[in-house]
Amino acid sequence: MWPPGRIVGEVLLSLTLGLMAAGIEALADNGGTVRTVAVALAAALLSPLRRALPAIVLLVTAVASGGLDGLAPLLLVAAWSAGRRITAVGRATCTFGFAYVLSLALSAAWALPYLSPAILIMGALATLVSVIVPGLAGRYWSQRRTLADTLREYHAHLQREREMIAGQARIRERQRIAQDMHDSLGHQLALISVHTGALEVDRELTGRQREAVGVLREASVAAMHELREVVGLLRDGTEAPGQGVPPVTAGGVPTHALAALGEEEAKAPSRGVAGIEGLVEASRGAGAAVRLRRSGEVRPLAPTADHAAYRLVQEGLTNAHKHAPGASITIELRYEPDSLVVEVTNGPAPAGGGRSVVSGGQGLTGLGERTRLVGGMVHAGPTADGGFRLAGVLPYTSPEGGAPGPASSGTAETFVDGTGDFRQQLPAGSPGEADPVNDWNGMPKELAKAMSRNRRGSGIAIGCGVAAVIALLLVIAAVLGLVVMAGEADKSMIEPKQYDAVTVGESESEVRKKLPDGVSFINEGLEKGAPPAPKGAKCLSLSSTEFGSSLDKTPVYRFCFRDGKLIEKNSFEVKG
Incomplete structure (x- = not known):
């Protein structure tokens, strides 16, 4: 079509x-x-x-x-x-x-x-x-x-090909980073978890100290779990089974303590919307006044969006604890028809409660990149009462339009590549029917040089050459046309004095010697509109070299013969 x-x-x-x-x-x-x-x-x-x-x-x-x-x-x-x-x-x-x-x-x-x-x-x-x-x-x-x-x-x-090479390089670099993180941070976190677990059961600790050590142990276990998630995403987007706590024992710690640590880590809360409740409880346990409100019909999100919602609440709570300690915090989850809106709002910091903290803004920057990858957006800014608000919009479907996968799938595809460069898209129609956008910067040097040098110059040269050939042929045809017309005019046209030199009664042979034979395409149609010829006569019609009375009239001289003699000659005009 x-x-x-x-x-x-x-x-x-x-x-x-x-x-x-x-x-x-x-x-x-x-x-x-x-x-x-x-x-x-x-x-x-x-x-x-x-x-x-x-x-x-x-x-x-x-x-x-x-x-x-x-x-x-x-x-x-x-x-x-x-x-x-x-x-x-x-x-x-x-x-x-x-x-x-x-x-x-x-x-x-x-x-x-x-x-x-x-x-x-x-x-x-x-x-x-x-x-x-x-x-x-x-x-x-x-x-x-x-x-x-x-x-x-x-x-x-x-x-x-270049995209494939770059992708392979990225994969190798991600694997190297994952291995370094696993070997260094994983080992140190495991040691912290094991030692705090052993310290927690020390009978010499007071109740307050034992509670603080328990908080440290739980934080280290959570950090270990998150490290495993990041390592799995860096490697291939999924958590590899069997890569739990590093198989080491430090400082003579019994191996059953490591096994207990692995069991506790396996029971770690979900890093999705379902895990926001755990973040709220942890903040309340630290003494913060946190409210969690939900509205709308709960709908599942894609794994990446689900993880982004968790990170958004986590970042909002972290910023509130750092910059406005003691302020009230409100977390709101609104399930809209097409997306989940997550808001974390904290009030102004109490007088004398603010602390000077170092912050490079990397958390909000990374959060913005994470939400953009899932097709959402983030807004952060102060509120009218002096507080701060962090809000994000997360679609229920992936940017490619696919349906969200189950939230319990365990796959959190956070790091994704682009769908493809527009320069990789070839036209769907037949050659010459479409003009896709294209730049030539990725060509080999020799090919790009040849195109830049010959693309316009060769087209102009060939176009000028074709035009010159056509013009030459037209000139030759025009010259030949003039020659042909001159030759045909000699065979079909006479001057008025030649017409006057012929008299009625002369022999046909003598008259024809004085006149051209009239066999020419110029004389076609001279009989249209001519007066009737004498009965039984054979007539010769010739054009006049003079112009007619108007542009659409042609003067004609006619000579009629019978019985070998000229019996009539007359002049008239015909249309044409």
């Missing part, structure tokens, strides 16, 4: 060719209104068919244009289109060869009574200009577009 733009273009082209055909036929006055309308309809109907049947339309137009002058514009368009769409060299050569021979043969047959070498050469050049030159220009255009599409495809291939 053609796009609307092409349909409009084809309709306008068909109408233009039909009107041009009708105008040419009307000026030629070769067959009246019926013939004019028929030629116009033929031109309008053949025009859109040239896309599907370029060879057939070219041959039919070449044959028909020999006797129908109105199809000459269509012949140019059909030759151009056939040159673009007939890709095989052999088929194109045969098609244009047949079209050229048929058109030249029919033109010669039409001019057979007046055929001369000059007329034949002029016809050959005219056929060359109307058939071969547009075909060559169309073929050059098609080959240039094919070359451009090939270069574009090659460029896209280089882009994909």
Whole structure:
């Protein structure tokens, strides 16, 4: 199915060719209104068919244009289109060869009574200009577009290859970072957890000290769990089973303590919306006044969005504890029709309760990147009462439009790559039917240099060369046309003094010696509108070298013979 733009273009082209055909036929006055309308309809109907049947339309137009002058514009368009769409060299050569021979043969047959070498050469050049030159220009255009599409495809291939290499490099770097984090931080966190666990059961500790040690142990276990999540995401996006606590014992700590640590870590709360309740309880346990409100119908989120919601609340609580200790905190989860809105708002810090803390703003920056990867957005800023508000909008579906996976799948695909560079997208249509955006910066140096040097210069040079050839052929055809017209005028036209020199009663042979034979295409149609000839007479009509009384009138001299003598001569004007 053609796009609307092409349909409009084809309709306008068909109408233009039909009107041009009708105008040419009307000026030629070769067959009246019926013939004019028929030629116009033929031109309008053949025009859109040239896309599907370029060879057939070219041959039919070449044959028909020999006797129908109105199809000459269509012949140019059909030759151009056939040159673009007939890709095989052999088929194109045969098609244009047949079209050229048929058109030249029919033109010669039409001019057979007046055929001369000059007329034949002029016809050959005219056929060359109307058939071969547009075909060559169309073929050059098609080959240039094919070359451009090939270069574009090659460029896209280089882009994909470069993206694959960069992706592999990123994977190797992520694996290296994950291994370093696992080997260093994992080991130290395991030691902290084990030692605090052993210290917690020390009978010499007071209740307050034992409670503080318990908080440290739980924090270290949570840190270990989060470290495992990050390591799993850096490696391949999933947690590898069996990669629990590092299999080491430090300072003579019993191995059953490590096993207990692994069990506690396995019971760690979810890092999604379901885990926000645990964050609230932990903050309340630290003495903060935290309210959690939910509204709307609860709906599941994609794993990445679910994890982002947890991180957003965690970052909001962390900032409130750091910058406004003692202030009230409100957490709100609003399930809207298309997204989850998460808000963490804290009031102003109590007088004298603020502390000077170092903050580089990396938490909010990382949170913004995390939410953008899942198709959401984050806003952070002060409130009217002097507090602070952190809000995020998280869609229920992934950026690719897929349905959210189950929240319990355990997969949190936080780090994702782009869907692809626009330069990797190739046109879906046939070559030459679309112009996708493309830059040439990723080409090899030699190819880019060749394109930059030859792309415009070669096109201008070839275009100028084709125009020069066409202009030369037209000049030659014009010169030959003048020569032919001069020769034909000598055979068909006389001056008034030659007309006056002939007298009625002279012998036919003497009169014909003084006059040209009149066999020329210039004298066609001189009998239309002429007065009746004498009965039984044989007449010779010749054009006058003088102009008529008006532009549409042609002066004619007629000589009529009977029984070997000139019995009548008269002059008149005919229309044409």
